Amino acid sequence: MTAETPLRLRDLKAEYQELWNSCNIKPENLHLSQNIVAKIRLNRPRYEALQQKINVPWYFIAVIHNMESSLQFTRHLHNGDSLKQRTINVPKGRPIPPPINGWGVGYTWEESAIDALTLKDFNKVKDWSLAAQLWQIERYNGFGYRQYHPEVLTPYLWSGTNLYTKGKYTSDGKWDNEAVSAQIGVVALLKILIQEESLQILIA
DSSP states (O other), X not given: OOTTOOOOHHHXXXXXXXXXXXXXXXXXXXXXXXXXXXXXHHTHHHHHHHHHHHOOOHHHHHHHHHHHXXXXXXXXXXXXXXXXXXXXSSSTTOSSSOOTTOTTTOOOHHHHHXXXXXXXXXXXXXXXXXXXXXXHHHXXXXXXXXXXXXXXXXXXXXXXXXXXXXXXEEEXXXXXXXXXXXXXXXXXXXXXXXXXTXXXXXXX
């Protein structure tokens, strides 16, 4: 894989599927992964209510919520910044409209989440197959790993599994070969959610 690797879904679908098939949660990360999924399941009604508004799968929203905000409903889904003001980090200055309930209260998690998800046009997505979802989630976080460090699979997806060991961006644009992501990535959570919630996702 090189920096010139196409980033289109159609070019990467088979790769995502192969990685999924060869991926397992590391035994030492299983308990933490299960605990995170338990918290997600408790808040499923809230995620489902958002799904009804913008037609984005509830579990897709939930795993992004964990990666960006550690499942805190006081943080922007865009990047984990406080809902008391517009986002400070990338993407900066979101949402553009002021909070529905005023600045004294700040944004609700839902109005911020809708902005974050529609900003990436997730509300227009037609292909919700597993490989397509992984591509969309990597796109949400950015393709920096593929473009500049293709030797490392993005921990946003693969941390906590046998497919990730070390190497990560410690902040926007700052790379560390020896840094290890402490987060549990999206794939580990989806592996458990598919089983425990009997999710109907098209898997090749």
